[in-house]
Amino acid sequence: MTISEKIATLFPASEDIPPQHRLPAPVELRTYLVAGELRHWEGASQEVFSPVCVRTPDGPERVRIGSFPLMGGDDAMAALDTAVATYDNGRGEWPTMTVADRIGHVQRFAARMKERRSEVVRLLMWEIGKTEKDAAKEFDRTITYIDDTIDALKDLDRVSSRFVIHEGIIGQIRRAPLGVALCMGPYNYPLNETFTTLIPALIMGNTVLLKPPRHGVLLFAPLLEAFRDSFPPGVVNTLFGAGRTVTPPLMASGKVDVLAFIGTSPAANALHKEHPKPHRLRTVLGLEAKNPAIVLPDADLNLAVEECIAGSLSFNGQRCTALKIIFVHESVADHFLNLFSRALAALGCGMPWEPGVMITPLPEPGKAVYLSELLEDARSHGARIVNDGGGSVNCSFFSPAVVYPVTPAMRLYAEEQFGPIVPVVPFTDVSTPIRAIEESDYGQQVSIFGRDPQTLANLVDHLVNQVSRVNINSQCQRGPDIFPFTGRKDSAVGTLSVSDALRSFSIRTLVAAKEIDLNKEIIADIVREHRSNFLSTDFIL
Incomplete structure (x- = not known):
């Protein structure tokens, strides 16, 4: 079966959905929580349709899965x-x-x-x-x-x-x-x-x-x-x-x-x-990000492809931390693209419950149309889709597309696609991706792939002042959650991690008193008698 045929027959008939994965019934959400009460909603509601479609005589149709209040x-x-x-x-x-x-x-x-x-x-x-x-x-x-x-x-x-x-x-x-x-x-x-x-x-x-x-x-x-x-x-x-x-x-x-x-x-x-x-x-x-990967000429291409596949296409590329543009040195570009295309062809495409699936239907109505417009713009400026079946659409499903060679004239170069399109940009001098990062409106993360310690060190020293996380020979990601998660420019305000978030949602405040006998007696009494929740020496184990 060709890739196009697989995409055309991707969606199941209703009876083919495994019983354990079916919704018992649509979720008609008619309550909301206010003042400790689950209050009944009697106003207008928004119907919810799944990105999962089922085959019908008239073609694939999104499954209605419930509704929620339009407050x-x-x-x-x-x-x-x-x-x-x-x-x-x-x-x-x-x-x-x-x-x-x-x-x-x-x-x-x-x-x-x-x-x-x-x-x-x-x-x-x-x-x-x-x-x-x-x-x-x-x-x-x-x-x-x-x-x-x-x-x-x-x-x-x-x-x-x-x-x-x-x-x-x-x-x-x-x-x-x-x-x-x-x-x-x-x-x-x-x-x-x-x-x-x-x-x-x-x-x-x-x-x-x-x-x-x-x-x-x-x-x-x-x-x-x-x-x-x-x-x-x-x-x-x-x-x-x-x-x-x-x-x-x-x-x-x-x-x-x-x-x-x-x-x-x-x-x-x-x-x-x-x-x-x-x-x-x-x-x-x-906020948004256009996280780049930089593949240097001495990179381990098998490792780079493995990380870039996961980084660019996990959950269909719908992650702020996704790799959304890949700069590849032209001396290894052809080899990289061949390896990437082979790895992409092996990815599982299908319904969310199917084992081994990585690429699934997209939840946003109209998303496939937007992604197709990006591809058409890239083609009009001289790019091509490298992988077989890339950019094929079936209702809510969009087949991943690797686009090459991407240039600054194309929308894909600067726009955050937030979907399964992988723009690849050739470069001869590392100043090209560096300049793109400097001129970008975003500054969340970058991934760099290479072997030479001095080259990598030079890139690290510059890029840590452009983005908030530099990943060496690994994809961009949020975790572990103890690490700070933030961004520069238009990518974030404030820092989220386990400890940083506690500080983001609070302010340092203090109680102070001159060190005189009267104040020491008052404070000692407050603490000893547990009169205050703030002034306390209780130690949480």
């Missing part, structure tokens, strides 16, 4: 007012709770969350087309992230559980919450990356508005009861609907203290501009 501006403001009242200018139960007690609430939530693993994994597969293996990995990694965040906070609090005496001043320095956090995650990692802002925001004492991405809403349905039962009323509040409808009034109110957003820089800029006092808004942003 409006008034609904969003009601949820915001709840979060503001629950925070109560820092006097609320949650922001004044001990660190140990907040940790206990998060641990209870994690335990409840684990009970719904199979449901969430299945919805990740059906809602965004993530493979079963990657969906399970995303869930498990999220649980690990919660555990690691708890451990990091314990370490941070242990350091703070003592008094500092300097120049006649007694002080205790701890981290305090900021207020109300609006947490908005991306559709490519709707669970994990949403939780990498949500969990640190919560555990540091902020109240939260949780707005899931437009693709990846239904998978939160199994978790609503866990949120309700694990946290005090009003600490976690959910918003469902179009971001352009529910978020502008929230920001315009000036009552959002932290914007945690993972998406595009134009959207982040628009949200930031809505806030009446942007200087008071803490922003934690994960």
